[in-house]
Structure formats: structure tokens, C-alpha cells
Amino acid sequence: MMEAIRQWWRARVPLSGEQLRTLTNEPVPYHLKRWWFCLGGTPAYLFVIQVVTGIMLAFYYQPTAASAYESVGYITNEVTFGWYFRSLHKWAATLMIASVVLHQMRVFFTGSYRAPRELNWVVGMGLLLCTLGLGFTGYSLVFEQLSYWGATVGANICRTVPQVGDTMARLMLGGDAYSSRTLPRLYVLHAAVLPASLLGLLALHIMLIRLIGITELRFEDEPEGAPEHFDFFPDHLYTELIIGLTLMVVLSALATILPAGMGPPADPLNTPNVIKPEWFFFATFRWLKLFSITFAVLSTGLVVCVMVLWPWIDAVIRRVTRWKDASVWIGAAVVLTIVALTIWEAVVTH
Amino acid sequence: MREKKTPAEDNSPERREFLSSVAMVGGLAAGYGTLAVMAGRYLYLYPAGAQDEAWQFVTELKGVRVGEALDYVAPTGVRIVVARRADDGTAADFVALSGVCPHLGCQVHWQPHKNRFFCPCHNGVFDPQGKAIEGPPAAAGQSLAAYPLKVEAGLLFIEVPVVGLGSPEEV
Numbered sequence A: 001m002m003e004a005i006r007q008w009w010r011a012r013v014p015l016s017g018e019q020l021r022t023l024t025n026e027p028v029p030y031h032l033k034r035w036w037f038c039l040g041g042t043p044a045y046l047f048v049i050q051v052v053t054g055i056m057l058a059f060y061y062q063p064t065a066a067s068a069y070e071s072v073g074y075i076t077n078e079v080t081f082g083w084y085f086r087s088l089h090k091w092a093a094t095l096m097i098a099s100v101v102l103h104q105m106r107v108f109f110t111g112s113y114r115a116p117r118e119l120n121w122v123v124g125m126g127l128l129l130c131t132l133g134l135g136f137t138g139y140s141l142v143f144e145q146l147s148y149w150g151a152t153v154g155a156n157i158c159r160t161v162p163q164v165g166d167t168m169a170r171l172m173l174g175g176d177a178y179s180s181r182t183l184p185r186l187y188v189l190h191a192a193v194l195p196a197s198l199l200g201l202l203a204l205h206i207m208l209i210r211l212i213g214i215t216e217l218r219f220e221d222e223p224e225g226a227p228e229h230f231d232f233f234p235d236h237l238y239t240e241l242i243i244g245l246t247l248m249v250v251l252s253a254l255a256t257i258l259p260a261g262m263g264p265p266a267d268p269l270n271t272p273n274v275i276k277p278e279w280f281f282f283a284t285f286r287w288l289k290l291f292s293i294t295f296a297v298l299s300t301g302l303v304v305c306v307m308v309l310w311p312w313i314d315a316v317i318r319r320v321t322r323w324k325d326a327s328v329w330i331g332a333a334v335v336l337t338i339v340a341l342t343i344w345e346a347v348v349t350h
Numbered sequence B: 001m002r003e004k005k006t007p008a009e010d011n012s013p014e015r016r017e018f019l020s021s022v023a024m025v026g027g028l029a030a031g032y033g034t035l036a037v038m039a040g041r042y043l044y045l046y047p048a049g050a051q052d053e054a055w056q057f058v059t060e061l062k063g064v065r066v067g068e069a070l071d072y073v074a075p076t077g078v079r080i081v082v083a084r085r086a087d088d089g090t091a092a093d094f095v096a097l098s099g100v101c102p103h104l105g106c107q108v109h110w111q112p113h114k115n116r117f118f119c120p121c122h123n124g125v126f127d128p129q130g131k132a133i134e135g136p137p138a139a140a141g142q143s144l145a146a147y148p149l150k151v152e153a154g155l156l157f158i159e160v161p162v163v164g165l166g167s168p169e170e171v
Helices: A002-012 A017-024 A041-058 A068-077 A082-109 A118-141 A145-159 A165-173 A182-212 A232-257 A279-290 A293-321 A326-347 B013-041 B135-139
Strands: A027-029 A229-231 B051-060 B069-073 B079-084 B094-098 B109-111 B116-119 B124-126 B132-134 B149-152 B155-163
Touching (some): A017 A232, A027 A232, A041 A082, A041 A232, A068 A082, A082 A118, A082 A232, A118 A182, A118 A293, A229 A232, A279 A326, A293 A326, B051 B069, B124 B135, B132 B135
Antiparallel strands (some): B069 B079, B079 B094, B109 B116, B149 B155
């Protein structure tokens, strides 16, 4: 009987245990025993949490200007454990953005984006932009003051992009200004378009990692005769499971101690006297205050372009200057600038 | 004697394969091209934003004294400050400034103690005439939009955008 079931299955899914083992058992370089090299898996894990908690929230959320705020209030105050799922969703988003940035910094400062991994860096930039897009559309959905004015400012930033800006802004808002068409669009972006894009890019990201392999690094303090690789299954899976459990505990604690609240509801006639976006846009926000809109938008666009093309720019810099650590110093300067702008925005009212 | 191709050579398998790939690629390009043109022509995601402008009643002239201002909300939800500066009984007595910051669209606040409009989003500052004097709007030379006004039979009218047919209700 068991043999008959086995044969029936084999005929339909022709994959042997041996093949499955080769498919999943990527040899993992020894340096991945260090936890900060597992930062790439962290956002992927958090993304799964976002999908699950997001689906939970979608059962009650209503993407219309008339009822969005009330439905979020209903989730927060009425639905059993609604506050918990909403807070998990908010905190996992925060940690996801933080870990994506940390992962990118790790890849940058260890030079892991260099040939032949340039394309995977570009895919990673796509993942970063998707994540930031999800963060932006996410807080637009609550339809509190910040949601409304954030979306308005975001659309107007789009509008200043030469040539295509106006079309982009119109597509995002569903008209010339924020209207009853806008919230459904942000919702579709947040719950369908961006997660699907992120999933596609993530598959590509992991596929390229598997095809090319992880950059192999050696550290001086590694024990003599330490093996060069260990098995993905079960060794690395254990590491990931431990990280997953730790994350779950941290998220749960954050959600309980600092649950997601609600600001005043959106009022199109009144911009609050003190208004700030979520922390991950603090640097951009401060930048917009410092310079004229054209310069601020074009320079931000330029920074993103340079980041996307960095593996090739870096190669040119290294060839021309023969300075091996150029990228480290440039990266450190950029990181410090962004951190400084973020802190500046965080400590002042205006 | 010139070499002459036989019909059999003309119909060589390579030639037939080449022609069929050309036909296939051409057909696909034409098909998807038509689709792209149609998609561009009738952009599903691009709503017809029929927005008109119309003269709307604001107030009686005698309702606003010199130095006073009132808030007027246009049908599209734009908040406009209408202030009276003189007592000649013409439209030139008044100034109607949009409350929407020309930088990125937030609502400006009138700060009477500083005699200025202030935008809380990116620190734009405007003088009482709506001219940008500080912050990103000043850097870009943007001012608060002024709306046309007219006086008829002692009543003040303003020309503002109104919700056109097919436009959704503003939030």
C-alpha cells in the first residue's frame, strides 16, 4: 500500500530524496557562523510575518476615505488581538527596513557586491526600494494626519520629476489631488503590487546567491583547520530558526510594550503644526527642507542611481586611483551623513 | 553562363525558417505594439480629470472690514484666505491667497504674532502678500497662488476650480 502511494507520488512529482538534498543543501561558507552575516535572512523572515499579519489586517481594513480610519480604529480597539497583529505589522516593518539597511551595509563594507555579484546588488536595490515603498504606502493607509499629508507630499515630490512626474503623480493619486480614488490605489500598491514585486525580486536574489555562491571571507580568529563550509541543512537552518525565534520574542515584546497607536484623523484642510514622516524618511525630509525642491529631488535621484550602479562605479574608482579602500571611506561618509540628517530631523520640531 | 538558382534552392529550409521567424517576430511586435498603443490611448489607470473653473460667491463687501480676513473653502477642498486691504469697494481691495504651499502641497498656517504664513512641512515662510521669503519655496521663487476676484452688486466673487463631471468627490 505505502509502496503504491510512493510510486503514485513519484510518477507525478519525479524528484528523488537525493535530488532534493542537492537542491537545498547549499554548502555554506564558514564565516556565516557569525550572526551579522545572517542579516539577509532577517528581512526575508520578517516579510513572511508581514504577509501573515497583513492578511489578518486585510480582513477588517476598508480602503476608503470615509471608513479607513474607523476600520483601523476597529482593528486596534475592538477586534480580538487586533491591536497585537497591527502592532506586530508595524514593528516588523520597522525591523524589516532596519535589517535591509544593515544587510546592505554589510554587503557594501565587505565588498560583496563586486564581480561577479553586481547584478545581485542591483536586485538588492530593487528590494530596498520595494521595502521603502511598502513602508510609505503602509502608513498612508491608516488615514491619520500623517497618512494624508505624507501621501500629498509624496505625490507632489513625484510631480517635480522632469517629464514623467506629472503622469506618475496622477497615476498615484487617481487625479490631480488626493480624492476618493487615492486610498484604494495606495492599498493596491501596498497589498498587491509591491509585495508581489518584492517576492519576485526576492526569488531572483536568492537564485543568484545560489548560482554564484556567497562571498567567501576568512577571519584571522577562526580556529586552525576550521572547515571551509558547513551544511545548509540542518546547521544553517538552526541558525535561522534561532534568529526567527529571537525576532518573534523581540517583536512580541515591542508590540506589547509599545503598541501601534493612532494619530488624529486626516484633515485635508489643516496640516498639523508639527509633522514628520516615519523615521526611515527623516533624512530625505530634512534634505527637502535644506534645498530647493528641484535640487533636493534631483540629488536624491542621483544618489539612488549611483547606489544602483555602485559596483561598476567602484570598479572604475579602484582601477583609476588604485586605492583599495576608497569604497569604505565613501560608504562611511554617506552613512554618517544619512545618520546625521536623521538625528537632526529627530531632535528638532521644525 | 550566370548561375541560376533553381526553385528548390529558393525554398531552402534555412530561407523558409528565416522567413517564418521574421513573420513570427513581426506579428508578435505588431500585436503587442497595438496592445501598447491601446493601453496608452485608453489608460485605465489614468482617470479623466475634468476640472473646470467657475465664479463662486464669497461674501458681501460690507461683511469684511479693512484689515480683516476670512477663510473660504473652494468646492475642491482648497482653503483660501480672503483678506481686505482697502475700502474702495472694488475687487482690488481684496487679496485671495491659496492656503496650499507651492512647495509640496501642505496647508500653510497664518502666524499673526510673526505676521507671516508658515508651512509646517518643510519650513516655508511667506509674507502677508503670499511672497515666499524663506525656506525651499523662497529658494525656488514660488509664492502662494492668488485667485481672481470680482465685485458685482456689492458681492464678492472668486474664480476657483470646481469639481467637474466625472471627478470623484474630494476627501
